[in-house]
Amino acid sequence: MTERPSLNSLTMVLACLLVTAVINQSLADDNASIGDFRSSVATTQDVQEPGIQQLLEAARKAATARISPSIVRIETIGGLETVDNVLIGQGPTTGLIISADGYIVSSAFNFAQKPASILIGLPDGTRVPAELVARDFNHKLVLLKLQDVPGELVVPEVVPTDQMRVGQWAFALGKTYDPIPPEVSQPNVSQGIISALNRIWGRAIQTDAKVSPVNYGGPLVDLHGRVSGILAPLSPEGGSDVAGYQWYDSGIGFAIPLEHVLKILPRWKEGQDLHPGILGINMRQGNQYADAAVVAVVRPNSPAYKAGWKANDKIVQIAGKTIERQTQVREALGPYYAEDTIDVVLERGDETIKSKMTLVQKLEAYARPFLGLLPQRKMAKLSDDEPTDSKLAAGVNIRYVYAESAAEAAGLRANDQVVSIDGRSIADINSLREVIAASQPEATHLIAVTRGEEALTFEVELSSLPESIPGELPEALPARNAYVDQQPPIGLQHVKIPEFENDCVQFVPHSYDPRVPYGVIVYFHEPGKLTSEEQERALVDRWKSICEKHDLILLAPKARDPVRWQPSVDAEFVNKVVEKTRQDYHVDDQRVIAHGYKGGGAFAYAVAFSQRQVFRAVVAVEAGVAGRPPEADPAYPLAFFTTTFQSATNRKQLQQTFAALRRLKYPVTVVDLGEKARYFNQEELEQLARWVDTLDRI
Amino acid sequence: MNKTMASSMHQRSRQTFPLAIVCGLLMTLGIARPVSADDVSNLIEQVQPKMVKIFGWGGGPRLEDYQSGFLVSGEGHILTAWSYVLDTGTVTVHMFDGIKYEAKLVNIDPVAEIAVLKIEAGGNLPHFALNEESDVQPATSVWAFSNLYKVATGNEPVSVQQGVISAITNLSARRGVFNTPYQGRVYVLDAVTNNPGAAGGALVDREGRLLGMLGKEMKNDRTNSWLNYALPTSEIHDTVMQIIEDPNYTPVRVDPLAGRHGKEGKAERPMTLQRLGIVVVPEVISAATPPFVDDIRYQSPAEKAGLLRDDLIMFLNGQVIHSCQMLRAELEYIDQDDAVSLTVIRETGGVQRIVDLTLFPDF
Incomplete structure (x- = not known):
């Protein structure tokens, strides 16, 4: 890139003034337009100038009259559905004529299911059947087509996107209220202004006019009756067709620019459903609002992959727009x-x-590649004065090589020190993990190790994650001396979080050493079974020796309502408890596990699915998968450890949910606990702890 | 978003409204004096003395013991909404200037859900005329005055909200949507006026003329959304004037559900699909099976009217029908001897047509 001459300050000031002037001019146009209505207002007192209210009312009525012939009322039959407790599809709903040959655009809100029949009430009261041509899943809109065009249709004028300014008057119109006979349906009107542009990730205009089911699908118009956008319930979080509905009439409403709709119309007319486009990358973790757009993972066979993108590439421009964050x-x-x-x-x-x-609609499910080793963990240095263990300084020391893994096949051995991959040196465990995660199964890499005095290079062909549990494992850490300095609280405690009534049982091993990374088991109790001190003690007794042996901290949050877990209430408490533990103790990010029994197991799935960045595994006993599993994510691995019983009535159903997880390429370890449903015995807990110990595998 | 948040946001946005207009005008039209601000402040000065705050029975979060009202005669007649708040021996009215009166309930109209109260405060009280209604259309500017959330106490003026008439519609047309005895014309507003304590408030136009009374809190059961509306003055004018003239007057209203209809408006001898000779497709999903005609009985009213197999029933007596289940339910409101009008969609050769039919039951 060539170096840009720096702007001198005068030019900057002038530029700023110019921008301000343009914005002011646009708003001034808006208000001057209201002034145009002075001549058309009949005042009751001839001597007085018409007030702004009178002018604005005249302008509003004129705008409404101008757009009304383009607004249609839509009735649908069939396709009713209850989404998020809202019965939708019962209409009537509103649509806007966008072409003289009978195309109508509306919000997807009333079209969650394809209706058996659609009837359009034209502005003159004529009813004409229509068909659903295609959907736009990216903007939550639908395209309809009249089966025949009975007369001339009035196509509205469009407000060019570059003429829209925040602060301009905006009217939201629908046609859903029943007319009083013999009148035909008149539009309903709400007044507001444009509150913001480029909302919902660059997709929508925001308005403070009242937007609700009475005008979803209708137009947002300017002072002249020109159409700025199509009203639709939208939410920055995306979600279902009715996401954003909860903001109805709040003064937070959205519209998709009509200019955009007309741009996609030729494609849409062909009957093609439109989906959001995906690049196929994950960006480096951090502060998404501040950090540069540096690629961490390029998903195999994605558009980015085909374009030759690599990890560490920095995106600086997309479709002409400069990218800094x-x-x-x-x-x-x-x-x-x-x-x-x-x-x-x-x-x-x-x-x-x-x-x-x-861009593509969907990526292949991400299959996490597996090299086949466990890294030797490192003791954290508590101060800079401590000597650094030269053996652990750079690269990754291999703690264990999985049988039948890529690493074993290539000839890697325990105690080898991985120093580089494909010629790039490896600084620590995380950088090796990142490189492997960004690759794909069956890809080959050259791995350089030092074995004693020898320097060796191996070609490895990566495989997929194992579902079996290894036998006895060597120690994860070098031998350590007892730690005697100041300690945070250890043993059994109760963690309280301000503003929450419930508490959390916590057990920290008595051998706690702040230099050692600890795994965290977050155990969600069976509903109604963690209410007494006896139950708490029994729980801790069961886990005590396992926590001491495997460097684990146990957290057992209590549900606010002791007899049931409520994600809407309890998930936040769980997050805060885990967060507090991470602050107070040395926690290994790769080994934070959501574990539950019966109803607690279902809650464990829900919590882990919604808190991807925190949980690395779900251990559910006698519980089915609750909720829709998310797609596998290179940045946030997730593994599952589940159980079956011979006598379980839902055995088949459980197997199906495991299969669904495996289709998403998650590793699912299933343990059969015999005839009857029960919790783990001590031996099985030991096995579970060993599995947890392997979660930092690479 | 819950309702409380919605209405408080609304309040905030309206506070900045007049200022924005003034600035805009000064900047662009070069008008030196703030005409628009005077417009609105005159209007508000004129209306506020006619407003009252009403306190009665109730208490607690879901059972407010307050509502709004306004004077409709110089002698102290107050129009308000008929509700449980008035269902007590002592109803207290706080006037604009903070003076309190015990009010007497004169009479009510249980269908329109309005009540007339009277206070003894001498004559010549500022009041609204009930016969001044101007030309109200969608997009007309309106101001709503009410003591929402009991924000005003003592001599504090009630809250003012600005909005527009969003639509004029009948509440009756859609059965099961609104749970209300009143089924007439209403003004739907784009301001969030549907708040605790707002019922009985006044809706006025730019000149301060009374357009209507703010209705009770009401939810559209189908969309699960709140309706902001007012009862037009013209709909209640006659009843209120009669009550003022004759305290013993009993409001006469034609009960829309009276006659051959029993409880909840259902016919005592309801119409059935069998009587019409229509067989609809088997229901796969109860709420979503579209009412396609599967078969028609020989010599039945349906056959005589010209209904055909595979027709899709879209409207029954003007009411849109979404499913087989809804078709059966709606027939229960029709007497078995009444004619039935159907609008169906018929597909022939890939083209859909709309056909209107009238079915006359056999006697």
Whole structure:
């Protein structure tokens, strides 16, 4: 890149003034337009100037009258569905005519299921059947087509996106209230302003006019009756067709720019459903609002992969928009669809790379590649004065090589020190883990190790994660002396979080050593079974020796309602308890486990699915998978440890849910506990602890 | 978003409203005096003395013991919503200037759910005229005055909200949507006026003329959303004037459900699909099976009217029908001897047509 001459300060000031002037001019146009209505207002007192209220009312009525012939009322039959406790599809709902040959756009809110029949009430009261042509899953809109066009349709004028300014008047219209006979349906109106542009990751206009089921699918118009956008319930978190509905009438409403809709219309007319477009990368973890858009993982066979992207590439421009932070990537991609081709500019070291890529709707399920080893963990240094163990200083010392793994096949051995992969040196365990995670099963890599005095290089072909549990494992840490300095509290305690009534039972091994990374078992009790001191003591007695032996901390949060787990209430408490433990103790991020029995097991799934960045595994006993499992994510591995019983009535159903997890390429370890449903015995707990010990595998 | 948050947001956004307009005007039209601010402040000065705050029975979060009302005669007649708040021996009214009166319940209209109270405060009280209604249309500017959430006490003026008439509609048209005895015309508003204590408030136009009375809290059961509305003055004018003239007057209203209809408006001898000779497709999913005609009985009213197999029933007596289940339920509101009008969608050669039919039951 060439060096840019720095702007002198005068130019900067002038530029700022110019921008301000343009914005002011646009709002001034808006208000001057209201002034235009002065001549059309009949005042009751001739001597007085018409007030702003009178002018605005005249403008509003004129705008409504102008757009009304383009708004239709939609009735549907069939396709009713209850989503998030809202019965949708019962209509009527609103639509907007967007072409003279009978195309109508509406919100997906009333079309969760394909209706058996759609009837359009045209502005003159004529009813015409219509069909659903296609959906836009990215903007939650639907395209309808009249079966025949009975007369001339009025196509509205569009507000160009570059003429929209925050602060301009905006009217939200629908056509859902029953008319009073003999009148035909009149539009309903709500007044507001444009509150923001480029909302919902670059997709929508925000308005403070009241937006609700009475006008979803209708237009947001400007002072002149031109259409800015199509009203739709939207939520920054995405979600179902009705996400965003909870904001109805709140003064937070959204509309998809009509200009955008017209741009996609030719494609949409062909009957093609439009989906959000995916690049196929994960960005480096950190603060997405502050950090540069540096690629951490390129998903195999994704558009980014095909364009030759690599880990550590920095995205600097997408479709002409400059990218400085990770969130801007999401904003820039927001309006684009699968099969759209966009230009992206990357920086790789000193090199600037331009790539053109076609986005896709779906990525292949991410299969985490497996090298087949456990790394020797490192003792944290508590101060800089301590001597560094030269053997552990750089690279990764192999603690254990899995039988029949890629590492074993290639000839790697325990105690080898991995120093580089494909010629790039490996600083620590995390960097080796990142490189492997960004690869794919069956890919080959050259791994250089030192074995004693020897330097050796091996070619390995990666495989997939194992589901079996290894036998006895060598120690994860070098021999250590008892730690005698100041300690945080150890043993059995009760953790309280301000503002929460319930507490959490915590057991920290008496041998706790702040230099050692500890795994955390978050145990969700069977509903109603952690209410007395006896139950607490029995729980801790069961885990005590295991925690001491395997460097584990036990957390057993109590449900606020002791007889049931409520994700909406209890999940936040769990997060805070785990967070506090991570602050107070030395926790190994790779070994934080959600574990539960019966109802607690179902809750463990729910918590782990929603807190990907915290939990690395779910251990559920006598519990089915609750909720829809998320896609596997290279940045946040998730493994499952579950049980079956011969007598379980839902045995088949359980097997199906395990199969569903495996289809998403998660490793699922299933233990058969015999005839009757029960919790783990001591020996099985020991086996579980060994499995937990392997979760930092690479 | 819950309702409380929605309405408080609404309040906030409205506070900045007049200021924005003034600035805009000064900047662009070059008008030196703040005409618009005077417009609104005159209006508000004129209306506030007519508003009252009403306190009665109730208490607790879901059972507010307060509501709003306004004077409709110089002699102290107050119009408000008929509710449990008034269901007590002592109803207290706080006037604009903070003076308190015990109010007497004069009479009520249980269908429109309105009540007239009277206070003894001498004559010549500022009040609304009930016969001044202006030309109200969708997009007309309106101001709503009410003591929502009991924000005002003593001599504090009630809260003012600005909005527009969003729509004018009948509450009756959709059965099961609104749970209300009143089934007439209402003004739907785009301001969030549906708040505790707002019922009985006044809706006025730009000139301060009374357009209607704010209705009780009401939810659209189908969309699970709250309705912001007012009863038009013209709908209640006659009843209120009669009550003021004759305290013993009993409001006469045609009960829309009276006649051959029993409890909840259902017909005592309801119509059935069998009587019409219609067989609909078997229900796969109860709420979602569209009402396709599967078969028609020989010589039945349906056959005589020209209904065909595979027709999709879309409207029954003007009411949209979403499913087989809803079709059966709606027939229960029709007497078995009444004619039934159907609008169906018929597909022939890949083209859909709309066909209107009338079915006359056999006697």
